[in-house]
Amino acid sequence: MNNQTQSRALTEKEASQYICMSRSFLRQARMDGNRENRTPAPPFIKIGRAVRYLREDLDAWLESFVRRTHLYQDKGVM
Template sequence: MTHTTIEKRVYTEQETSAYIGMSRSFLRQSRMEGLRTNRTDAPPFIKIGRSVRYLKEDLDLWLDNHTKLDHLVQEVA
């Protein structure tokens, strides 16, 4: 008997939350409000009927596009 493992390409909101390490409320809020000043942008999503889904390739790209910091620098006003 051969077992075939299928790599998931599409994630639900709950799976996406776990994958990127952000809350489901972050995903919902950022999806509804769009890009806002001083807020992290939302990963791209797709709608299939009434269902919201996230493509793994989009999530990987979204994660890669965020700045990697060695340390935080506090700005002096």
């Protein structure tokens, strides 16, 4: 798909494929909101009954997670 045919607003199915997470994760995250001890929900918009995810919001959501170079990094073990 080239840039001219890529939609800015993604369906739930397209968004789940874009971020490599399940559709059920997106549904549950929308219901839970941003509760403590849970992965925060990516931003979404509703147009009538349709739920859409903006590509730039998903990119920012993915970038918000800390990148780890090693699993033991946050335990202080080297």
